[in-house]
Amino acid sequence: LDIEPLASRKLTLFQALHSGSTLSVHRLKRLAKLASRNATLLEASAHGIKAAIRQVEEASALNSQQFYGPDGERQCMAADAPALKKKM
Numbered sequence: 001l002d003i004e005p006l007a008s009r010k011l012t013l014f015q016a017l018h019s020g021s022t023l024s025v026h027r028l029k030r031l032a033k034l035a036s037r038n039a040t041l042l043e044a045s046a047h048g049i050k051a052a053i054r055q056v057e058e059a060s061a062l063n064s065q066q067f068y069g070p071d072g073e074r075q076c077m078a079a080d081a082p083a084l085k086k087k088m
Contacts, residue, residue: 013031069075 017028066074066076
């Protein structure tokens with residue numbers, strides 16, 4: 001998604017607001033609603049990303065993680081097993 005055209009359009013709208021343009025109340029309310037929705041979505045995605053990072057960090061910090069093996073019994077992860085790595 002290319003955000004430069006969106007940023008340009010947003011700047012144009014802000015300049016119109018500042019110059020006293022006769023934007024309709026309906027358009028301004030719609031813009032406010034969309035901005036609020038965007039803020040909510042950004043906040044939710046940031047929360048999800050932070051939670052995922054925290055889980056990877058917690059899993060990486062454990063020295064003896066346990067998993068269920070093919071026989072259904074708990075097994076410790078081998079000390080020489082590859083560590084979990086962040087891919088960002």
